[in-house]
Amino acid sequence: xxxxxxxxxxxxxxxxxxxxxxxxxxxxxxxxxxxxxxxxxxxxxxxxxxxxxxxxxxxxxxxxxxxxxxxxxxxxxxxxxxxxxxxxxxxxxxxxxxxxxxxxxxxxxxxxxxxxxxxxxxxxxxxxxxxxxxxxxxxxxxxxxxxxxxxxxxxxxxxxxxxxxxxxxxxxxxxxxxxxxxxxxxxxxxxxxxxxxxxxxxxxxxxxxxxxxxxxxxxxxxxxxxxxxxxxxxxxxxxxxxxxxxxxxxxxxxxxxxxxxxxxxxxxxxxxxxxxxxxxxxxxxxxxxxxxxxxxxxxxxxxxxxxxxxxxxxxxxxxxxxxxxxxxxxxxxxxxxxxxxxxxxxxxx
Amino acid sequence: xxxxxxxxxxxxxxxxxxxxxxxxxxxxxxxxxxxxxxxxxxxxxxxxxxxxxxxxxxxxxxxxxxxxxxxxxxxxxxxxxxxxxxxxxxxxxxxxxxxxxxxxxxxxxxxxxxxxxxxxxxxxxxxxxxxxxxxxxxxxxxxxxxxxxxxxxxxxxxxxxxxxxxxxxxxxxxxxxxxxxxxxxxxxxxxxxxxxxxxxxxxxxxxxxxxxxxxxxxxxxxxxxxxxxxxxxxxxxxxxxxxxxxxxxxxxxxxxxxxxxxxxxxxxxxxxxxxxxxxxxxxxxxxxxxxxxxxxxxxxxxxxxxxxxxxxxxxxxxxxxxxxxxxxxxxxxxxxxxxxxxxxxxxxxxxxxxxxxxxxxxxxxxxxxxxxxxxxxxxxxxxxxxxxxxxxxxxxxxxxxxxxxxxxxxxxxxxxxxxxxxxxxxxxxxxxxxxxxxxxxxxxxxxxxxxxxxxxxxxxxxxxxxxxxxxxxxxxxxxxxxxxxxxxxxxxxxxxxxxxxxxxxxxxxxxxxxxxxxxxxxxxxxxxxxxxxxxxxxxxxxxxxxxxxxxxxxxxxxxxxxxxxxxxxxxxxxxxxxxxxxxxxxxxxxxxxxxxxxx
Numbered sequence: 001x002x003x004x005x006x007x008x009x010x011x012x013x014x015x016x017x018x019x020x021x022x023x024x025x026x027x028x029x030x031x032x033x034x035x036x037x038x039x040x041x042x043x044x045x046x047x048x049x050x051x052x053x054x055x056x057x058x059x060x061x062x063x064x065x066x067x068x069x070x071x072x073x074x075x076x077x078x079x080x081x082x083x084x085x086x087x088x089x090x091x092x093x094x095x096x097x098x099x100x101x102x103x104x105x106x107x108x109x110x111x112x113x114x115x116x117x118x119x120x121x122x123x124x125x126x127x128x129x130x131x132x133x134x135x136x137x138x139x140x141x142x143x144x145x146x147x148x149x150x151x152x153x154x155x156x157x158x159x160x161x162x163x164x165x166x167x168x169x170x171x172x173x174x175x176x177x178x179x180x181x182x183x184x185x186x187x188x189x190x191x192x193x194x195x196x197x198x199x200x201x202x203x204x205x206x207x208x209x210x211x212x213x214x215x216x217x218x219x220x221x222x223x224x225x226x227x228x229x230x231x232x233x234x235x236x237x238x239x240x241x242x243x244x245x246x247x248x249x250x251x252x253x254x255x256x257x258x259x260x261x262x263x264x265x266x267x268x269x270x271x272x273x274x275x276x277x278x279x280x281x282x283x284x285x286x287x288x289x290x291x292x293x294x295x296x297x298x299x300x301x302x303x304x305x306x307x308x309x310x311x312x313x314x315x316x317x318x319x320x321x322x323x324x325x326x327x328x329x330x331x332x333x334x335x336x337x338x339x340x341x342x343x344x345x346x347x348x349x
Numbered sequence: 350x351x352x353x354x355x356x357x358x359x360x361x362x363x364x365x366x367x368x369x370x371x372x373x374x375x376x377x378x379x380x381x382x383x384x385x386x387x388x389x390x391x392x393x394x395x396x397x398x399x400x401x402x403x404x405x406x407x408x409x410x411x412x413x414x415x416x417x418x419x420x421x422x423x424x425x426x427x428x429x430x431x432x433x434x435x436x437x438x439x440x441x442x443x444x445x446x447x448x449x450x451x452x453x454x455x456x457x458x459x460x461x462x463x464x465x466x467x468x469x470x471x472x473x474x475x476x477x478x479x480x481x482x483x484x485x486x487x488x489x490x491x492x493x494x495x496x497x498x499x500x501x502x503x504x505x506x507x508x509x510x511x512x513x514x515x516x517x518x519x520x521x522x523x524x525x526x527x528x529x530x531x532x533x534x535x536x537x538x539x540x541x542x543x544x545x546x547x548x549x550x551x552x553x554x555x556x557x558x559x560x561x562x563x564x565x566x567x568x569x570x571x572x573x574x575x576x577x578x579x580x581x582x583x584x585x586x587x588x589x590x591x592x593x594x595x596x597x598x599x600x601x602x603x604x605x606x607x608x609x610x611x612x613x614x615x616x617x618x619x620x621x622x623x624x625x626x627x628x629x630x631x632x633x634x635x636x637x638x639x640x641x642x643x644x645x646x647x648x649x650x651x652x653x654x655x656x657x658x659x660x661x662x663x664x665x666x667x668x669x670x671x672x673x674x675x676x677x678x679x680x681x682x683x684x685x686x687x688x689x690x691x692x693x694x695x696x697x698x699x700x701x702x703x704x705x706x707x708x709x710x711x712x713x714x715x716x717x718x719x720x721x722x723x724x725x726x727x728x729x730x731x732x733x734x735x736x737x738x739x740x741x742x743x744x745x746x747x748x749x750x751x752x753x754x755x756x757x758x759x760x761x762x763x764x765x766x767x768x769x770x771x772x773x774x775x776x777x778x779x780x781x782x783x784x785x786x787x788x789x790x791x792x793x794x795x796x797x798x799x800x801x802x803x804x805x806x807x808x809x810x811x812x813x814x815x816x817x818x819x820x821x822x823x824x825x826x827x828x829x830x831x832x833x834x835x836x837x838x839x840x841x842x843x844x845x846x847x848x849x850x851x852x853x854x855x856x857x858x859x860x861x862x863x864x865x866x867x868x869x870x871x872x873x874x875x876x877x878x879x880x881x882x883x884x885x886x887x888x889x890x891x892x893x894x895x896x897x898x899x900x901x902x903x904x905x906x907x908x909x910x911x912x913x914x915x916x917x918x919x920x921x922x923x924x925x926x927x928x929x930x931x932x933x934x935x936x937x938x939x940x941x942x943x944x945x946x947x948x
Contacts, residue, residue: 035795037705072643072712121709121788122795195824196776196805283781283808288791302784303620304640 007332014325021138024131025094027106029114032132033289036113036123039065041073041309044118051082059084064112073308083109118311120299124289126311130318133291137280138322140207140292141273145265147211148272149218153254153261156222161230161245161253171223174216182213183278190284199290206285210275218264222257229256259337266330270323277319293319389471390453391598398599399919399938404610406631407931408622412615413587416570416578417561418541419491419499428928432589432611433475434541435573435596437466437485438534442924442932445728445836447534451480451542451573451596461529461880466537468520473594474544475577476568482516487545489514491552501540504839508878512536528878531885532839539834544571563587575606575935587613597935607938618782626652632918635929637911638785639712645913652915659716659725660910660925664786664830665902666701666777666793668694670854671822672862683771684825694900696747700796702739706906710788714911718904720893721845725907725925726836729886731893744800755801765801774803775825778817781808783830789905790828819856828905829853834927838876838889845869845892854901865899 020027047060061084065075090103117126159170186209197205229235235252243251273293279285280294281301288295296315299305305312413426418434421427439450449455452466472480492499493511505512508528515523530536547569551557561570567578573596576589589611597605614631616622623641626634629651637645646654668688673681687693703717716723719737722730737743752768765773779790787808794804809817817824831851833840843849847861847870861867869892876888896902912930914921920936923929931937 033795035792037702037709037792040709072708122791195778195809196807198805288806289794301620302640303623304638304644307644308640 004336007329007336010325010328010332013321014329017322017325018138021131021134022097024128024135025096025102026104028094028125028128028131029091029105029108029116030125030128031092031094032124032128032291034124036119036125038067039075039113039115039119039123040121042075042115042119042123043309044311044314045115047085047116048082052079057082057084059086061085062109062114081111083111083114085109085114117314118309120296120312121305122289126296126314129291129296130293130315133293133296133315134318134322136203136286136290136292137273137276137294137319140203140210140276141269141271143207144211144214144272144275145268147207148214148268149261149265151212151215152218152264153222153257155215156219157226157249157253157257159219160223160226161249163227167223171220174219177213177216180213182209185209185213186279186284197287199286202286206276206279210272214268214272218261218268221260221264225257225260226253229253259333259340263330263333263337266326266333270326273319273322389596390469391596391604392449392469393598393600393602394605394936395600396936397920398601398603399607399936400941401603401607401938402609403607403939404612405608405633405918405934405937405939406612406614407633408616408625408631409587409613410619410622410636411617412584413563413613415561416563417557418543419497419501420558420561422500424927428931429587429589429613430541430572431539431574431928432576432931432934433572433574433578436538436540437468437542438537440535440538440835440926442926442928443922445926447538452537455534457533462526464524464526464534465517466522466524468522469596470520472573472596474546474571474573475592475594476544476547476571477594478544478546478571480542480573481519482522484542484545485522486514486516487549487552488540488543491543491548491557492540496555497557503843504536529880531877531879532837533880535835535837535839542573547571576611579610585615587615589613595935599936606935608934611934619784626913629915633912633914633921633930635910635912635923635931637913639710639714639908639911640784642714642911642913643712652913653921654913655911655921655923656714657910657912657923657925657929659723659907660929661723661725661833661836661907662830663718663721663723663833663907664789664828664905665718665721666697666790666826666828666905667854667902668826669822669824670862670901672855673822683767683769684775687767687773688826690751691899692747692751694903696744696800697797698900698903699737699740699744699747700800701793701903701905702796703906704739705792706789709792710785711906711908715906715908718907720897720904721841721902722838722889722893723907725910726833728836729838729889731890733890734893734897741799748800762798763801764803772803773801774805776805776807778814778824778827779806779808780811780814780829782811785908786828786830793828793905818853819850827853832927836926838873838885838892842873842877845896846873863899865895866901869895 042065045062045065047062049060050056051061061082063077063079064081064083066078068074068076085107086109087107089105089108091105091108093101093103096102113125115125115127117130119125120129155170155174159167189209193205230253235248238248238252276285276292277294277297280292281298283298285294286292293315299312409425409428411423411425413429414423415421415426416430416433418430421430436450437452438455439448440446441448451468451472453469454467456465457463468480468482468485474480489505489512491497492501493505495502507526507530510527513525515525517523548557548560551560563581564583570578575592575595577592578587579590580588591606591609595605599605614625616625619636619638619641622631622634623637623645625631627645642654645652669685670688673685707713707715707717717736720731720734724730748765753765753773755763756766757763767773777790777793779787781787787806790806794806797804814827818827831841831844844851844853846852847855847858847866850856852858855862858866861870872888872892876885879885879888910923910925910929912923914930917940919938919940920933921930922933924932926932
């Protein structure tokens with residue numbers, strides 16, 4: 001039973017994290033590409049509840065920043081001018097879940113911008129960029145994993161169920177794909193495409209490439225499950241009673257693959273998010289100024305950023321709970337699958 | 350004359366053989382007494398006398414392609430060659446004035462057509478062979494040889510005719526020009542004098558192009574610079590050693606250079622160069638970005654970081670104005686129709702926030718630019734060129750005058766459309782290895798978004814970027830920078846002449862494509878033969894004004910020259926001209942530990 005509780009816990013965590021990212025526009029105070037050129041590389045700002053006179057404020061407030069005299073990217077707090085945060089107020093318009101135009105934001109400040117997680121070299125709010133960047137990176141992971149599993153399921157099932165020459169051809173093809181050096185493939189592919197691709201085209205390209213390259217492993221796993229499932233007694237019995245291929249597939253074979261597919265999904269999604277990040281980090285992904293987790297981390301390629309602005313590492317930290325969530329989920333799913341197998345095996349005995 | 354000298358050399362060789370057989374060691378002294386030039390005419394340098402010995406390590410962005418000055422085009426090769434070769438008359442990189450070098454003195458005839466140069470006596474190449482006028486005559490014959498395609502050749506063609514060189518005696522030469530030449534004796538700068546005794550044979554056999562590769566044995570090459578090749582390790586380093594025959598001495602009479610070795614490490618990325626410098630592996634660093642400069646400045650205990658002031662690098666945005674004819678598609682034709690409009694370019698220029706570039710990219714260690722000549726070039730910059738403030742309103746006005754309008758969109762800002770209803774969108778290429786320029790392009794992208802232009806920034810690997818600009822010409826716009834190697838306008842003449850190879854927006858035109866390009870050509874050619882500075886300045890000011898008005902390049906900003914050196918390095922006086930820290934390499938030296946502590 002603990003297996004199920006663990007599963008629920010991880011699922012809960014993941015759903016919560018994804019809701020935050022999906023509604024990123026609500027949690028993000030600013031447009032992720034908006035530049036505030038007076039405030040580049042602002043370190044994360046502090047929220048206060050007690051002001052210098054010792055008065056306690058109900059609403060958290062912050063002191064706006066002004067550039068320090070004679071230095072670059074250094075700022076002083078203007079302590080004479082506390083600015084309170086406003087909650088659940090309307091601000092810049094954004095599209096919730098990509099289509100609903102909304103103006104409501106979790107918080108906002110009038111008179112000065114607040115950078116809870118600091119700003120980057122163009123004065124863009126890092127919190128907003130992490131949230132919006134998550135939408136790109138997670139969507140790439142989810143879409144990519146969805147496509148991979150569909151292809152993997154289709155090919156694996158056909159190969160396993162029909163066997164013979166179809167099995168041979170498909171599995172050799174799978175081996176070919178496993179052997180492909182996909183990073184170099186993408187480099188080559190990018191060279192053939194027109195010079196400037198729009199962010200959407202670049203995004204779709206990434207998703208399609210990482211998805212089509214990765215189907216071989218799930219296909220082989222599905223094939224194995226199907227191969228054993230079709231020889232099970234109850235499947236043979238159903239066939240003996242004259243069940244059609246499609247009926248057998250739907251009722252008996254496919255359900256057997258569900259636990260493999262779910263576990264694979266939990267492993268593939270973070271892997272594909274990481275793939276998107278790698279590509280964007282190398283400049284092959286979604287182009288600037290669109291935020292993606294890989295783009296945010298690409299700043300760290302510069303030695304000066306690495307040495308001077310520690311808050312530019314924060315996107316890497318933001319990614320961590322997602323990966324832990326997915327890996328925890330994968331472990332819980334595996335545990336559950338094992339316990340189910342044990343159960344069914346003991347029943348058969 | 351030439352025959353006589355060849356005979357006497359042959360005689361010398363025979364004599365030397367005899368002397369060696371006889372067991373005498375003073376071979377070279379004997380050779381010299383034979384030539385009747387026992388005295389060595391060393392150039393005495395003022396400046397702090399240093400301490401002899403030690404090695405200096407610097408990093409080089411790439412392996413030099415060649416050590417052959419006739420062929421060298423790339424910056425790493427030129428940097429190494431400048432430490433191994435010497436010229437007749439040299440431009441001091443610090444004062445930007447000419448100084449005697451291999452030529453002890455020179456005279457110009459009253460009509461400005463004849464230069465008489467007198468060589469120093471007793472000069473020897475780094476292999477010990479003596480130098481005389483024949484080497485100089487040979488050198489110019491090679492530079493002027495059309496089949497070798499030497500990059501210096503163009504500079505030696507004055508008034509359509511190559512410069513003529515005559516040997517008067519062993520140490521005197523006369524150079525004759527077809528027309529007066531504005532730069533005067535500056536023409537001799539950076540023209541390395543070649544060793545005839547080594548290169549004449551390969552030259553006559555047509556194999557000079559193959560001489561000077563790094564992997565060849567060092568005995569195949571000799572120069573007149575402070576250092577000569579000792580060891581080359583492919584992909585890692587090039588070690589030069591002290592040239593014991595160098596022709597300069599310090600105030601105390603010590604024969605320069607001070608250093609025993611000069612080591613170039615091949616370190617491809619700017620960040621890796623910073624790391625090497627920080628860890629103490631290299632002794633000096635130049636071409637620092639403002640970001641890296643501030644990182645190093647924050648922790649300077651053992652090194653000196655210097656902002657040498659505004660340099661001669663100018664960064665700009667330019668559009669593809671090439672005549673692409675039929676081979677481009679209709680999409681490119683539409684874009685080029687916008688790009689060719691002066692007002693369109695002026696609108697882009699008015700919308701660019703140059704101050705943001707200076708503060709965000711250069712951390713205020715640089716200057717905004719409205720013309721090609723940087724504030725670092727005090728003598729030539731046209732100070733009357735207007736510095737208009739950024740004005741989106743003015744930019745919109747210019748676009749409106751061209752018939753552009755703004756189409757409202759369901760979400761986001763209105764989009765700019767041209768008179769035919771096409772959305773204005775284009776891409777800007779930048780070099781992916783240059784973080785500064787990519788950042789500039791990203792700022793411009795945001796500036797132009799406010800005009801409703803949809804701009805994409807495309808970072809490309811440098812070589813494919815250059816290939817697109819000069820060969821395939823498949824691009825919309827590009828952010829690039831150029832560095833003048835001298836303050837004189839002639840150093841950039843190939844950028845502004847319409848037939849020039851680096852006339853980036855439309856290179857190597859058979860005929861000037863526009864009236865203003867024709868006028869620039871005319872002005873530049875006139876200034877080439879003008880002799881007074883005032884006249885030249887007036888002509889070049891006009892060139893700058895035409896460029897500022899027509900904006901074939903939208904000038905953005907110029908960075909300061911940022912350099913650093915370990916505190917143990919003496920005579921560290923960076924210049925704003927290339928090679929920024931190595932221009933006085935013969936005078937650089939290592940202090941001892943105690944001296945350093947005392948300072």
